[in-house]
Amino acid sequence: xxxxxxxxxxxxxxxxxxxxxxSETPRLDAEILLAKALGTNRFGLFTKYNEEAGDxxxxxxxxxxxxxxxxxPVAYITNEKEFFEDxxxxxxxxxxxxxxxxxxxxxxADLLKNTEKADVLDICCGSGCIGLSIxxxxxxxxxxxxxxxxxxxxxxxNAARLFPASTDISFVQSDLFxxxxxxxxxxxxxxxxxxxxxxxxxxxxxxxxxxENAFFGGKTGxxxxxxxxxxxxxxxxxxxxxxxxLGFEGSNFINKNYDGIExxxxxxxxxxxxxxxxxxxx
Ligand SMILES: C[S@@+](CC[C@H](N)C(=O)[O-])C[C@H]1O[C@@H](n2cnc3c(N)ncnc32)[C@H](O)[C@@H]1O
Numbered sequence: 001x002x003x004x005x006x007x008x009x010x011x012x013x014x015x016x017x018x019x020x021x022x023s024e025t026p027r028l029d030a031e032i033l034l035a036k037a038l039g040t041n042r043f044g045l046f047t048k049y050n051e052e053a054g055d056x057x058x059x060x061x062x063x064x065x066x067x068x069x070x071x072x073p074v075a076y077i078t079n080e081k082e083f084f085e086d087x088x089x090x091x092x093x094x095x096x097x098x099x100x101x102x103x104x105x106x107x108x109a110d111l112l113k114n115t116e117k118a119d120v121l122d123i124c125c126g127s128g129c130i131g132l133s134i135x136x137x138x139x140x141x142x143x144x145x146x147x148x149x150x151x152x153x154x155x156x157x158n159a160a161r162l163f164p165a166s167t168d169i170s171f172v173q174s175d176l177f178x179x180x181x182x183x184x185x186x187x188x189x190x191x192x193x194x195x196x197x198x199x200x201x202x203x204x205x206x207x208x209x210x211x212e213n214a215f216f217g218g219k220t221g222x223x224x225x226x227x228x229x230x231x232x233x234x235x236x237x238x239x240x241x242x243x244x245x246l247g248f249e250g251s252n253f254i255n256k257n258y259d260g261i262e263x264x265x266x267x268x269x270x271x272x273x274x275x276x277x278x279x280x281x282x
Contacts, residue, residue: 006058008034009049015065022069029074030065036078037061071205084133089157093150095214097129101190103267103275104130104243108186109137111241117141118185121235123176123228126214128155130188132162135169145172145180148213176227183237189228193247195221222253229279233260236281243267245276 006014012030019026035045037060038053053061064077075081075096081088083097084105090096112118118140122131125144132155135142144155152171159169172179194202194215207215217224225244232242242261251266251274260281267276 006053007050008038008045008053011053011058011061012045015061018065019068022071029068032074032078033064033068034061037064072209073206076209081127081129083129085136086133086162088127088129088132089154089161090127091154092209093148093211094127094154095210097127100269100275101130101245102133103269104188104190104245105133105137107243107267107276107278108134108188108241111186112138112140115140115185119143119182119237121145121180121184121187123174123180123187123189124191124224125155126151126190128158130190131155132158132169134186134188135163135166140185141168143170143172143180143182143184145174147173147175148211149173151211151214176224177231177235180235182235183240184235185237185240187232187235187240187242188244189225189242190245191217191224191228193217193221193225193245193250195219195247195249198248217247220253221247222250225250226253229254229258229261232279233258233281236261238281240281242279242281243276244279246274250274251277 011034015030016027019029023029031042031045035042037057067077073096075090076092079089079091081090081097084102088097120134120140121143123145125131125146128144131142131144146152152173156171174180192215194217196219198221199216254277261279262282264280265278266274269275
């Protein structure tokens with residue numbers, strides 16, 4: 001593609017046409033990728049709409065487009081994803097943050113609004129998006145933990161970028177609570193929750209780029225969540241809360257009798273879908 005021959009608007013139009021075959025958001029994908037190639041954001045892109053892109057940016061854009069046509073998610077190509085109030089670094093070591101996980105952040109921020117300096121643990125932290133966004137909203141001492149060393153490396157990158165001067169964020173490599181000590185005011189989790197059936201039905205081409213251990217939650221999809229529910233009370237302060245994201249049928253599996261915690265709310269999204277569950281230490 002010779003960039004000097006094409007205006008920004010033309011490059012977007014041609015790319016969106018191509019991307020129609022593989023993406024549900026072809027124009028948006030094209031805009032984000034071209035903005036990245038031009039070293040700007042989508043707003044900046046619109047101010048250049050009638051300008052020529054230039055050879056260097058057009059070549060870079062063509063390479064991004066090729067990767068996208070091969071189903072690689074936009075966020076892995078640009079290495080960034082917006083979540084809550086920040087932009088997070090992401091690569092194939094971590095799940096790409098999903099907007100539905102923001103319900104956990106909102107609930108935690110609400111619970112913490114009158115607490116001076118809470119202790120928060122985000123297990124299954126991946127990129128760190130949930131825990132770091134809670135810190136952004138409320139200010140807290142934060143522990144981020146994940147079974148994957150690779151994921152923790154990415155969480156460390158995000159912590160250093162978003163809170164460069166912070167000394168109260170710690171990282172623990174842990175199979176659920178196995179290496180966790182201490183007690184917390186709030187524990188959050190977005191554990192893997194796809195069932196065997198979901199893995200067959202929903203793991204489409206794009207998801208194949210994301211780490212499998214971020215998705216598979218056991219035969220019913222609820223096995224990992226259930227393990228957490230049986231032991232989380234040991235790590236909550238008196239009156240503390242646990243918030244977990246739920247899979248498609250997650251709320252059907254919740255049994256009311258976990259040791260030391262009680263279900264206080266099923267959190268729904270704007271379309272009324274059960275997205276998360278809130279438990280309180282009793
Ligand atoms: C659905 S992803 C969530 C990532 C991130 N919290 C987010 O919302 O984008 C699940 C994460 O759980 C981690 N994980 C899987 N099994 C685990 C286990 N047994 N103990 C701790 N973390 C685990 C994976 O490495 C992955 O980072």
